[in-house]
Amino acid sequence: MAKTINVGVIGLGAIGERLIGAFSQYPETSVVAVCDTMTERVEAMTSKADGVKGYTDYNEMINETNLDLVYIAVPPKFHHKIALDVIEKGIHILCEKPLANSIEEAKEMMDKANEKGITQAMNFPLNYSPGANTFKKLIDEGYVGELRRVELTMHFPQWPRSWQQNDWVASREQGGFVLEVGVHFIQQTQRIFGSVKPIQSLLELPSDQARSEVGIFANLELEGGIPFIINGLSDIAGDERISFTAYGTEGTLSLINWSAVEGGKLGESIKPIEMVDQSDSLISNIVKALNGEKAELYDFAAGYEAQVVLEKLRNR
Known part of the structure; x- marks a missing residue:
């Protein structure tokens, strides 16, 4: 039997909470730690999620907790720094869209994740709808x-x-x-x-x-x-x-x-x-990938390719 995948969530806004609920529906995944800079959000989540550790500093979370996967659900300008720190720890990543706050940041995230050989996925839910x-x-x-x-x-x-x-x-x-x-x-x-x-x-x-x-x-x-x-x-x-x-x-x-x-x-x-x-889902495919099985994931390359177009549309 495959071991439970320990998940840490950084960012407890509406989307972060939505994915926490989704992870809870799968016996193979367990949200064991959450992080947000707003203390009240952390306290609200840990009070209703038994055994989940709460943090306001994501570095403390990734250093003190045994994590297999980190879900990054913070505003885009913070994706780059957080992702690079998570990648450096060798932890697999699920990242919100857009991948980063610039093409250059997105490319570095993609390149570093590939160099480290970690599983990477973007939260593009239409692919599973x-x-x-x-x-x-x-x-x-x-x-x-x-x-x-x-x-x-x-x-x-x-x-x-x-x-x-x-x-x-x-x-x-x-x-x-x-x-x-x-x-x-x-x-x-x-x-x-x-x-x-x-x-x-x-x-x-x-x-x-x-x-x-x-x-x-x-x-x-x-x-x-x-x-x-x-x-x-x-x-x-x-x-x-x-x-x-x-x-x-x-x-x-x-x-x-x-x-x-x-x-x-x-x-x-x-x-x-x-x-x-349609019975497949993003999380079921993450579970497959982390268990070494064939999976349909849209990685940082997909995020980067979309970002290249988006930044040109925004005349940046």
């Missing part, structure tokens, strides 16, 4: 025929959303919907359609220079010169809507609001499409 995998399966089977265009639309009544009210998600340095949401679909585009080349990006920026973009219109190209268009707006009327659509010579296919798939052939109406079965 029924909706995204139904979309990919139908594209691979030729549902749309010859691809003509891909479009990503991101519309937000407000940014940050009501459940994301913190300084860094709203900041031009680390946040904005291009980074926070766009990264998932850039990675999906690279996964499904191959390399992506940014051509032009027009950002709508507010007068407050610390605040993130409120609009983007970008032209990119896929392999073979196929257009990929990104249209994003925040601070607008209506409901949040995210659509990722492929147009082809035989049909149209969309992934809507992360999970729903709809499509139609030429001459037909657009209708909902039944999902493929």
Whole structure:
């Protein structure tokens, strides 16, 4: 019987807590230590998680606790330093997206992790979702025929959303919907359609220079010169809507609001499409990888490749 995988979590915001809950659903993984610079968050987590050690200094956590895996769930500008310290200890890593706060930081993280030979994974959950995998399966089977265009639309009544009210998600340095949401679909585009080349990006920026973009219109190209268009707006009327659509010579296919798939052939109406079965997950694949089994993980290279495109979209 394989030993239990001891997990340490750095960052106890909404996403960190969500993954702690996910780890608890797997008997093979055990969250044994948590860390956050906010003492009240640490105390709240350790009070409801029996036997979990709490820290406000991540170096103390990785030095004092026997860890197999560290999940980094802090704001992007802190990923680089924390990841390098974890890598130096030889501990495997699951990292939030975007990988880092610059292309240079992302590359160093990727290179150091590869040199050390540690298992590395990005939290790109769409790769394990029924909706995204139904979309990919139908594209691979030729549902749309010859691809003509891909479009990503991101519309937000407000940014940050009501459940994301913190300084860094709203900041031009680390946040904005291009980074926070766009990264998932850039990675999906690279996964499904191959390399992506940014051509032009027009950002709508507010007068407050610390605040993130409120609009983007970008032209990119896929392999073979196929257009990929990104249209994003925040601070607008209506409901949040995210659509990722492929147009082809035989049909149209969309992934809507992360999970729903709809499509139609030429001459037909657009209708909902039944999902493929999906029993796999990020954590189950991490367990496989750490037990030496074949696993589907999207590593720091996937994070780096997405970040190269993202930083060009942000004109950085």
